[in-house]
Amino acid sequence: MTQTRPGILIVDDEPRSVEVIARVLGEEFEVFTALDAMRALEVLENEWVQVVFCDQRMPGRSGVDLLTEVRRRWPDVVRIIVTGYTDPQDMIGAINEAGIYQFITKPWHPDQLLLAAQGAARLYHLQREHDRLSLELKLAAPAAEVRFAEQHERVLRNFHFDALVRTPASPLNEVCRRAAQVAAFDIPVLVLGETGTGKELLARAIHYASLRSERPFFAVNCGAIPDELLESELFGHKKGSFTGAYTTRIGLLDQADGGTILLDEIGDVSPAFQVKLLRFLQEGEIRPVGSNETRRVDVRILAATHRDLAGEVKAGRFREDLYYRLAAMVLTLPPLRERRGDLRVLAPRILDSLSSAHGKRTQGFTEEALACIEAYDWPGNVRELQNELTRMLVLAGGGPLGADLLSPHVLRGAAASSANATAADLAVKDTGPLKDRIERMEALILMETLLRCRWNKSRAAEELGLSRVGLRAKLDRYGIARDGTFGRSH
Numbered sequence: 001m002t003q004t005r006p007g008i009l010i011v012d013d014e015p016r017s018v019e020v021i022a023r024v025l026g027e028e029f030e031v032f033t034a035l036d037a038m039r040a041l042e043v044l045e046n047e048w049v050q051v052v053f054c055d056q057r058m059p060g061r062s063g064v065d066l067l068t069e070v071r072r073r074w075p076d077v078v079r080i081i082v083t084g085y086t087d088p089q090d091m092i093g094a095i096n097e098a099g100i101y102q103f104i105t106k107p108w109h110p111d112q113l114l115l116a117a118q119g120a121a122r123l124y125h126l127q128r129e130h131d132r133l134s135l136e137l138k139l140a141a142p143a144a145e146v147r148f149a150e151q152h153e154r155v156l157r158n159f160h161f162d163a164l165v166r167t168p169a170s171p172l173n174e175v176c177r178r179a180a181q182v183a184a185f186d187i188p189v190l191v192l193g194e195t196g197t198g199k200e201l202l203a204r205a206i207h208y209a210s211l212r213s214e215r216p217f218f219a220v221n222c223g224a225i226p227d228e229l230l231e232s233e234l235f236g237h238k239k240g241s242f243t244g245a246y247t248t249r250i251g252l253l254d255q256a257d258g259g260t261i262l263l264d265e266i267g268d269v270s271p272a273f274q275v276k277l278l279r280f281l282q283e284g285e286i287r288p289v290g291s292n293e294t295r296r297v298d299v300r301i302l303a304a305t306h307r308d309l310a311g312e313v314k315a316g317r318f319r320e321d322l323y324y325r326l327a328a329m330v331l332t333l334p335p336l337r338e339r340r341g342d343l344r345v346l347a348p349r350i351l352d353s354l355s356s357a358h359g360k361r362t363q364g365f366t367e368e369a370l371a372c373i374e375a376y377d378w379p380g381n382v383r384e385l386q387n388e389l390t391r392m393l394v395l396a397g398g399g400p401l402g403a404d405l406l407s408p409h410v411l412r413g414a415a416a417s418s419a420n421a422t423a424a425d426l427a428v429k430d431t432g433p434l435k436d437r438i439e440r441m442e443a444l445i446l447m448e449t450l451l452r453c454r455w456n457k458s459r460a461a462e463e464l465g466l467s468r469v470g471l472r473a474k475l476d477r478y479g480i481a482r483d484g485t486f487g488r489s490h
């Protein structure tokens with residue numbers, strides 16, 4: 001069996017003392033022992049140790065000296081010194097240097113040892129939890145400097161379903177409603193959707209709405225990592241199990257015990273790795289690379305992919321048995337072009353957060369820019385939108401962000417898509433005398449060309465074979481204004 005309890009290392013050159021301390025702590029902790037500093041460092045390199053108890057007086061290297069090295073190499077390991085001095089005042093400097101959590105003076109009482117070990121293990125756990133939350137906060141709000149409690153709250157808020165910005169009429173509402181329903185049930189969920197639609201955001205929201213919210217959430221991009229690394233990333237490895245495995249590594253599945261792991265881009269994993277995943281999902285056990293021992297972990301698995309995974313199963317590229325293990329519930333995120341209405345709230349919201357992240361104030365978008373943003377198809381979805389808005393913000397002067405700041409391909413796409421939509425609409429629905437219908441078409445062509453030419457009237461006139469004066473006369477005639485409206489009722 002591999003380690004299931006917190007690991008404690010006892011270092012003392014007196015075998016009898018080691019034995020007695022090991023007996024006191026052995027019931028609650030996984031105990032490792034070392035009679036000298038060299039052996040202690042060996043244990044730390046190979047085992048998962050969270051707390052070190054070290055005797056101060058040892059031949060060769062003192063306890064404080066050893067713990068100073070431990071601090072340098074494994075700063076998260078909690079250090080306790082056991083000393084014969086009744087007045088440790090003269091050791092204070094050294095104790096500070098080694099960052100010692102507690103010193104215990106001899107003779108000690110067993111309860112005193114046990115309490116110190118429990119406190120140290122709790123501290124280790126809190127440190128890891130703090131590191132995890134800080135990391136998630138960094139992802140959520142890069143420059144924020146806030147207190148720990150606020151951090152936790154912010155993480156929860158950022159990864160709540162509300163983080164998926166949408167309007168009351170959005171098709172995202174149904175997806176979020178079903179995700180919220182399924183969050184509390186400990187079943188695997190498969191999230192589908194094009195790239196940048198918010199699959200990871202939804203997975204985080206599911207985790208933070210579940211009973212596992214106080215345990216870790218990790219997202220692993222399975223598509224970006226070669227098989228061997230992916231295996232060691234998820235399952236861990238033993239020191240020396242392959243070239244480059246200089247230390248023992250605890251896998252993410254182990255670190256996430258009690259929490260959730262998102263296997264992102266699951267559609268990209270190799271057939272060989274699919275077998276390994278399936279075995280884990282069937283047995284709930286992990287075996288680190290190079291180890292013969294297995295360990296049971298309790299991790300909820302969420303998976304996501306931009307591929308049509310059922311199609312991959314049909315094509316024989318993805319195992320059917322694995323598919324059914326992962327897809328107890330399938331949630332599909334709609335692309336932005338199928339929820340254009342959301343863009344009117346989403347774009348300003350993203351602009352706000354970009355503006356505070358970059359410390360650059362803005363006055364929002366012009367109506368014309370918003371109309372283009374709404375009309376464009378956004379094949380890269382929200383991520384593409386974020387990039388485009390960052391670009392606009394960087395290029396912007398003092399006033400509101402206009403369509404002229406949009407990339408040419410966005411303008412072209414927006415113009416083509418609104419012209420197509422309106423032309424199709426006109427062709428199907430328009431009735432009346434031919435002359436009026438042609439005029440309405442003409443107004444539409446003018447509008448499309450101006451948008452594409454970013455309202456550069458000379459260019460538009462040239463493209464349309466008109467003089468600037470001729471173009472202006474037509475714009476006046478049709479009441480076409482730069483904000484994308486037609487003044488005359490067409």
Ligand SMILES: Nc1ncnc2c1ncn2[C@@H]1O[C@H](COP(=O)(O)OP(=O)(O)OP(=O)(O)O)[C@@H](O)[C@H]1O
Pocket residue numbers: 163164165166193194195196197198199200201202264304305306346382383386
């Ligand atoms: N509805 C939304 N509201 C606000 N932000 C969103 C929304 N959807 C996605 N985002 C943001 O867009 C970016 C991309 O989202 P995310 O990484 O979750 O997408 P994804 O589908 O997992 O992408 P990929 O397939 O490329 O991994 C993130 O910064 C995320 O916060």
